Amino acid sequence: xxxxxxxxxxxxxxxxxxxxxxxxxxxxxxxxxxxxxxxxxxxxxxxxxxxxxxxxxxxxxxxxxxxxxxxxxxxxxxxxxxxxxxxxxxxxxxxxxxxxxxxxxxxxxxxxxxxxxxxxxxxxxxxxxxxxxxxxxxxxxxxxxxxxxxxxxxxxxxxxxxxxxxxxxxxxxxxxxxxxxxxxxxxxxxxxxxxxxxxxxxxxxxxxxxxxxxxxxxxxxxxxxxxxxxxxxxxxxxxxxxxxxxxxxxxxxxxxxxxxxxxxxxxxxxx
Numbered sequence: 373x374x375x376x377x378x379x380x381x382x383x384x385x386x387x388x389x390x391x392x393x394x395x396x397x398x399x400x401x402x403x404x405x406x407x408x409x410x411x412x413x414x415x416x417x418x419x420x421x422x423x424x425x426x427x428x429x430x431x432x433x434x435x436x437x438x439x440x441x442x443x444x445x446x447x448x449x450x451x452x453x454x455x456x457x458x459x460x461x462x463x464x465x466x467x468x469x470x471x472x473x474x475x476x477x478x479x480x481x482x483x484x485x486x487x488x489x490x491x492x493x494x495x496x497x498x499x500x501x502x503x504x505x506x507x508x509x510x511x512x513x514x515x516x517x518x519x520x521x522x523x524x525x526x527x528x529x530x531x532x533x534x535x536x537x538x539x540x541x542x543x544x545x546x547x548x549x550x551x552x553x554x555x556x557x558x559x560x561x562x563x564x565x566x567x568x569x570x571x572x573x574x575x576x577x578x579x580x581x582x583x584x585x586x587x588x589x590x591x592x593x594x595x596x597x598x599x600x601x602x603x604x605x606x607x608x609x610x611x612x613x614x615x616x617x618x619x620x621x622x623x624x625x626x627x628x629x630x631x632x633x634x635x636x637x638x639x640x641x642x643x
Contacts, residue, residue: 414453469501529593564584
């Protein structure tokens, strides 16, 4: 009887884990090349918040009162890679990231609105920027400021929502789209991209991320010299996103007594 009970418990646990994996797919990581290998290109990944918030809890950034998240594809990261798709990372043993150097402070509005972190608990996004620069940016041929400017410039050039709207592809909870339509819209705008999807428990695909290969100097899109594993069905959903979907029950680190968000201090910026 005890053995049968344990067997039933294990089966239920396996089912539960399976459901979690379907709602929150395991992120597969490309092979990592040695840190002294040459970075041949940059790999920019943009994430659709409508899918992120549908798949799990999402929270309002602590800086949202002054810089609300954009109702658009948001920046996830920009990696350094070689021609085979291997990730080049951790090129320096030490890293100092500061947003208080050169023209970096002028990027704060863009950082808070388009490179925000919607995970919970509520946060200001700073660790994401630091991690991207220290892990990948230092392996590029760009300095810190040029690296971040390249991220924003190429995100703007991609202009994904407008590209899709021009091809009658708009966020919807009642209409699905063909993966072929998505890829055609991107190709028609000279965007060589990798489309990734999350998977619901019923097997349906949700448009999750779109990634682009960018020249090593950060100035232009290039054709990706490698492929990635297909994670989308032939038909997928492009769910809407609204800022009201974000949980506002947060501990705002930068909210003053008057309710206005203060600019980060040097303690927060020089991480």
